[in-house]
Amino acid sequence: MPATAAVVPNRNGASWLPGLLASVAAQTTPFAEVIVVDDASDDESLAWLAAHASHVRVVALPAQRRFAAAVNAGLAxxxxxxxxVALLNTDVELDPGWHAAMRAALDADPARGAVAGxxxxxxxxxxxxxxxxILRRDGVCEQRGRGHRDDGRFDTPGPVFGPCAAAALYRRSALDAAGGLDERYGAYLEDVxxxxxxxxxxxxxxxxxxxxARHAGGGSQAWLGAxxxxxxARNTLVLVARFxxxxxxxxxxxxQCSWLVAAARRGPRPLAAHLRGVAAGLAAAPAAWRERRGLRARAVAxxxxxxxxxxxRGPAAGGHPRGAA
Structure with missing residues (x-):
């Protein structure tokens, strides 16, 4: 029978874990196993899991390794x-039929490697x-629909570039062949x-x-460090150099120029942060560039x-409505 594992990377997510794991337990189609990878949290995460989630397998990392590495530790x-494998952020709560609908979509076509809900x-x-x-050729990954009212415009299933790893389902064989997440990204764009x-x-x-699935959007903050x-800015340059x-x-x-101007308009601190990201991206780009030949040799598309x-550029490029997070 088909079996799905839920992998939950956690860093100081004690306040989120009860809601997420309750929604996981309430699935109409149960997960075969639930794995929480704790990335050296210094809150009450491990204590709460020990007291309230004995059915969950906990992998406790001895030192912080960041989001992508925590996911890979769970996949291992x-x-x-x-x-x-379902990847679930701690700040997510699933509707009861989430797993059943995602699994049906994945099983409907053996060519599907990932499903977004x-x-x-x-x-x-x-x-x-x-x-x-949706990934654009300017290096921007657009989160389709973000900030718009859920008024029916996004109720049609169909092909998509990829899912947001906050709540995504992947075919195990596709993940294994890809080697999981690239840990150099740390957090942001690793799913892209x-x-x-x-x-x-x-x-x-x-x-x-x-x-x-309902997403709070703050559970990954403990991983950032920047x-x-x-x-x-950094990870976009790595992605572009690599592919x-x-x-x-x-x-x-x-x-890149438009982001620089936008950062400057927001003030000295956002501009300084953006420039630090650009500098880090330029420093990491040569190593990413050297991988291009190998990636192309293995590609079938x-x-x-x-x-x-x-x-x-322009209105047709998409973007979030004014005031959206």
Missing amino acids: VVSPAVDA KLVTLADPGVVDDAGD DLALRLGLAGWTGWYEPGAV PVGALI FPWRWAVPVLYR DVASVVADRPW
Whole structure:
């Protein structure tokens, strides 16, 4: 029988774990196993798990390794019988039918390597948080629907670049072949890198709106160690250096310039954080660049077929409505 493991990376998520694990236990289709990987938390996470979640397998890392490494530590101990893995952030609560709908979507096509559900905000479930990710050729990963009212526009299932790893389902064989998450990202864009590698390997992504999860969006803050803007600036440059062809240099440069101007307008501190991120990205880019030949040699699909030719400027490029998180 098909079996799914739920892997939950945790760093100081004691306040989130009760809601998440209660929603996991309430699934109409149970998970075969639930694994919480604690990334050297210094809150009450481990004590709470010991007292209230004896059914959960806990992997306690002795030193902090950050989000991507915590996920990989969980993947390493998933039982051999498991053929699909759900990645769940601590700040997520699943509707009871989430696993059943996600699993049905994955099983419907053996070419599907990952499934995205509909993420709505925990504070207001009438607002979309993410309806599947879309990677543009300027290096931006667009969270489709973010900040928009859940008014039916995002109720149609269909192909999507990849899922947000806050609540995503992956085929085990696809994850194993990809080697899990790239730990150099730490946090932010590690799921985008994975989706891109899966696409290059010939796997497809799918969006299933019937699988709804509520996302608070603050549970990953304990992993950051730097402003979000700095991490996104750094990791975008790593992603671009690793995968993007030279012919996409114009949209990438356009986006980098627009981000620089936007950071400057926000003030000296956001500008300094952004510049630190850019400097870190430029320092990491040469190593990422050297991996391109090997990645291309293993790919069965061209990057242009995985990263669709979408507008990268103007209203048609997407973006979040004013005031959205």
